Amino acid sequence: MLQLHTVHEVGLFGLLIAKIRMHGELTERDVIAIRDAPYSLVDYQRNHRITNFRKVPRSVHVLTSGLACLSIVASDGRRQITRLLLPGDFCNAFDAQPLASLEGIDILVPSRMAAIPDNAFRQISGSVSMQHALFAMVIDAAASARSVIASLGRGDARGRVAFLLCDLAQRMTARGLLSTPGDPLPLRQDHIADATGLTSVHVNRMLAQLRQEGLVSGGGTIVQIADVTGLRVAAGLQHC
Amino acid sequence: MLQLHTVHEVGLFGLLIAKIRMHGELTERDVIAIRDAPYSLVDYQRNHRITNFRKVPRSVHVLTSGLACLSIVASDGRRQITRLLLPGDFCNAFDAQPLASLEGIDILVPSRMAAIPDNAFRQISGSVSMQHALFAMVIDAAASARSVIASLGRGDARGRVAFLLCDLAQRMTARGLLSTPGDPLPLRQDHIADATGLTSVHVNRMLAQLRQEGLVSGGGTIVQIADVTGLRVAAGLQHC
DNA sequence: CGTGTCGTTGAGGCCTGTCAACCTACGTGG
DNA sequence: CCACGTAGGTTGACAGGCCTCAACGACACG
Numbered sequence: 332m333l334q335l336h337t338v339h340e341v342g343l344f345g346l347l348i349a350k351i352r353m354h355g356e357l358t359e360r361d362v363i364a365i366r367d368a369p370y371s372l373v374d375y376q377r378n379h380r381i382t383n384f385r386k387v388p389r390s391v392h393v394l395t396s397g398l399a400c401l402s403i404v405a406s407d408g409r410r411q412i413t414r415l416l417l418p419g420d421f422c423n424a425f426d427a428q429p430l431a432s433l434e435g436i437d438i439l440v441p442s443r444m445a446a447i448p449d450n451a452f453r454q455i456s457g458s459v460s461m462q463h464a465l466f467a468m469v470i471d472a473a474a475s476a477r478s479v480i481a482s483l484g485r486g487d488a489r490g491r492v493a494f495l496l497c498d499l500a501q502r503m504t505a506r507g508l509l510s511t512p513g514d515p516l517p518l519r520q521d522h523i524a525d526a527t528g529l530t531s532v533h534v535n536r537m538l539a540q541l542r543q544e545g546l547v548s549g550g551g552t553i554v555q556i557a558d559v560t561g562l563r564v565a566a567g568l569q570h571c
Numbered sequence: 572m573l574q575l576h577t578v579h580e581v582g583l584f585g586l587l588i589a590k591i592r593m594h595g596e597l598t599e600r601d602v603i604a605i606r607d608a609p610y611s612l613v614d615y616q617r618n619h620r621i622t623n624f625r626k627v628p629r630s631v632h633v634l635t636s637g638l639a640c641l642s643i644v645a646s647d648g649r650r651q652i653t654r655l656l657l658p659g660d661f662c663n664a665f666d667a668q669p670l671a672s673l674e675g676i677d678i679l680v681p682s683r684m685a686a687i688p689d690n691a692f693r694q695i696s697g698s699v700s701m702q703h704a705l706f707a708m709v710i711d712a713a714a715s716a717r718s719v720i721a722s723l724g725r726g727d728a729r730g731r732v733a734f735l736l737c738d739l740a741q742r743m744t745a746r747g748l749l750s751t752p753g754d755p756l757p758l759r760q761d762h763i764a765d766a767t768g769l770t771s772v773h774v775n776r777m778l779a780q781l782r783q784e785g786l787v788s789g790g791g792t793i794v795q796i797a798d799v800t801g802l803r804v805a806a807g808l809q810h811c
Numbered sequence: 812c813g814t815g816t817c818g819t820t821g822a823g824g825c826c827t828g829t830c831a832a833c834c835t836a837c838g839t840g841g
Numbered sequence: 842c843c844a845c846g847t848a849g850g851t852t853g854a855c856a857g858g859c860c861t862c863a864a865c866g867a868c869a870c871g
Contacts, residue, residue, distance in 0.1 A: 403721035405726070411721040411725045413720045426713060430714040430715075430717060433809055465706075466705075466706060469709045472713045473668070473709060473712045475670075477670060478653075478674075481643035481645065481651040483724050484766075484768025485643075485768055486645070487827090488826075527724070528725055529827080530827075531849090532827090536851090539851085539852095550850095551836085552849070567645050567646045727859095759816095759818090761817080769860090770859075771818085772818095772860075772861080773858090779820095791818070792817070
């Protein structure tokens with residue numbers, strides 16, 4: 332039985348299925364429908380920005396590998412990352428529906444997406460169980476965004492960085508993208524800066540401080556969490 | 572015909588209906604179902620904080636008058652408002668589902684809520700049209716939260732205040748709670764502070780500056796927008 | 812008239828941004 | 842093999858924005 336589940340989750344959409352399952356029970360039929368969905372693959376290079384998927388037919392894009400984000404470019408030209416997109420995440424629908432004409436999708440690491448035609452996905456998502464799970468997923472995304480608001484509004488630089496790392500590690504671990512929260516995170520310092528609203532110079536200082544406190548390890552380009560509990564406390568919110 | 576709509580929308584749940592309608596077409600049947608929903612009314616005093624609605628049966632709460640917010644209290648004791656709740660908004664479900672055990676509901680102004688029993692609302696929201704509208708509503712809430720993230724992450728104090736005022740005025744105007752965006756907003760300076768992550772002292776200074784620039788008017792407790800366009804520019808994001 | 816709430820104003824200090832320089836690692840081409 | 846360029850990280854000096862603390866004013870209310 333467990334074996335069966337595992338088999339279902341190793342395909343291209345395994346991570347997507349795992350993610351949706353975090354928010355509601357899926358039937359065997361749902362899982363098969365997703366697994367067998369028609370799709371086309373698209374690769375994107377690092378630093379590419381997508382403001383509009385000009386794909387015919389219109390498609391739901393799912394990140395299958397790499398790392399991307401939703402971001403808003405302020406009028407002074409600086410970018411704010413509003414949400415990190417991990418493999419298994421939607422990129423242009425549901426919990427990651429970009430804010431019209433304001434939010435874009437930035438590719439942070441060479442990535443691949445699967446584009447599922449809209450009408451195909453509409454059929455897949457028509458079942459009651461899928462509707463419930465997707466609904467719960469979006470509700471969770473909204474709540475999660477509000478916790479980021481709290482971190483940005485109330486936290487100092489150290490707390491913001493700590494929160495981001497905790498949050499990302501938790502999401503990645505839950506989806507099996509990290510075997511333990513202490514594994515290296517796929518972030519560069521300027522990604523952290525764009526996500527926390529800080530400058531990369533100051534992020535560097537904060538990481539140095541967190542390393543000295545024993546909460547973070549890894550040098551150079553590598554960021555690893557050394558002490559999850561301590562980092563959560565540093566984040567300043569009870570929860571991460 | 573228009574007359575009919577108006578009649579439907581003046582009841583206790585008129586604002587709720589108006590809000591849901593912003594995100595999808597409702598059938599006559601949907602509207603009637605909401606209008607005739609069973610409910611009980613509860614009044615709350617200013618500064619009351621609700622961390623858990625202990626209501627039997629469990630209920631969906633809808634704000635019918637006043638002003639409330641979702642908020643998170645950081646470990647240093649300061650409060651961050653993560654979302655303002657206006658009359659017509661849900662308070663503990665859907666687009667305002669509090670983050671478990673972290674987010675609470677604060678009453679900012681003496682308010683009244685209608686509590687609709689869960690199972691009654693489940694029936695009401697079972698129709699395809701309601702499902703679609705509610706789904707779109709939550710997706711919009713998530714996107715809206717991300718624009719707040721951008722404002723907090725990238726904006727300076729002046730921009731944050733400007734953004735908050737624009738955003739609130741737009742939401743209130745869209746729902747008929749303001750006749751024009753220039754009407755007085757129901758916010759005290761410390762509410763603005765808690766929503767923007769600033770101190771009330773600094774909010775005061777920013778409001779003084781915005782008044783001097785001619786973007787905001789009203790003295791003392793009253794905050795009015797004098798120049799919507801100018802304030803949007805000051806907010807620093809293309810959109811508000 | 813006392814009390815409490817909310818807004819206003821000033822002085823000073825800390826946190827974070829800005830600017831700039833340098834360093835390492837890595838790949839490329841002569 | 843070495844010169845060179847690029848990307849990313851590290852470090853220091855300095856300035857400015859925002860917080861803190863504190864006092865005061867305006868106003869409502871019992």
